[in-house]
Amino acid sequence: MSSSIASMTGYARAERADGPQSVRLEIRSVNGRNLDMRLRLPPGFDALDIPLRQEVSRALSRGSVNLVVTVERNSVGGSVRVNPAALETVLAAMETLSARISPSTPPALENILALPGVLVLDQPTLSDDEDGIAALVMTCAAEAIEYLCAMRVEEGRATAMILNRVLDSIEALVSDAQDHPARAREHVEARLRAQLANLVADAGLPPDRLAQEALLLATKADIQEELDRLRAHITAARKLIADGGPVGRRLDFLAQEFNREANTLCAKANAVELTAIGLDLKAAIDQLREQVQNIE
Known part of the structure; x- marks a missing residue:
């Protein structure tokens, strides 16, 4: 390989x-x-x-x-020949015209031979x-x-460098999302308290129902699984690039999986800042997919 x-x-x-x-x-x-x-x-x-x-x-x-x-x-001998049928056609046309007009000088031989079809080059x-x-x-x-x-292969080496730079960008964005304050426990709890306060004011739900809603909100906002899968995809993509060979189809499949995780991250993000990171991820993944389209 x-x-x-x-x-x-x-x-x-x-x-x-x-x-x-x-x-x-x-x-x-x-x-x-x-x-x-x-x-x-x-x-x-x-x-x-x-x-x-x-x-x-x-x-x-x-x-x-x-x-x-x-x-x-x-070759010099026999490669160029006169086409008798074409020559006869030209001579007959000249004779017909001569009967109607009187040219001052007859056509030169080289001009007759230059007419299309008179000389044939054998292929x-x-x-x-x-x-x-x-x-x-x-x-x-x-x-x-x-x-x-x-x-x-030479162009592939240049593309590999671009792909690795894009993967670096994706990896940095994943780390930003991982460490973002919006995912901190204190931030999540404060957000849940605000949402629960609205639920209590609007619906007067009992405590056990409120606990269920709190758990549901926390589960929906958890993007750890998406971040873990993105890291796994980064590792897999780097290995394919390093191994070389005709890996274009597998890289294209990985790029689709990258995009799937970024879409889910955007949908589950519980803060505007995390959504912005998700959108930056999607932009970087689009760059990845564009480059992958040219890989064998």
Whole structure:
């Protein structure tokens, strides 16, 4: 397993030449829920579709990948030819026009040959040199994919630093909530006394009912369980980042759990200050989720 997390974003290009033929392969990847590949190959090269997909699958587990192969043949003899049908069409059109108008000078040969379709550049196909061209393409693929993976890992390292900084912020906010005076026993008791006084004045409830209401209020205001789970999620997220590899899906799941606990904390907060901490937690968790979306 890789010692670092990897981004899903990257680009690489590789070129190889062998005699008159050359191959250029470009590969680009962006965020994706799964591994989604789109290949664009020259006509006649469909046989390489499956091998190229297998090569990409061995290196990548997630991301939307676009791979483009360009094959050129720079040969001198036989690679460029005249298209007889196109030439006859042009000559027939010239003859027709000459019968209606009298040009001062006849068209130059180079101008006729420059017309679209008159000269044809024969494009190579896999059958022209199956082993040679296929080897060039696969060599370029291996090289480009290696560069792409290196770029994704490099960007992943930078993302890991951002994630750890966001986790530091979340951890600090959890500590702020843990130590906030609004959670102190004296503060909770004073708040309960005020609420109970209102209950007595408004409803004249008996003492045992008042005790039940006091217990209920204290239970609803207790956020210790949420704080403990947030700390556990922080530890789990740090371990996933440190272990590396394709952990994007698990980090995304953890980010959802972070958000769930922050929502519950906001709902149970018994003071405006604790609610503000909860909202800051949600903002930090949104940053976490945004960064996680780009992790393989």
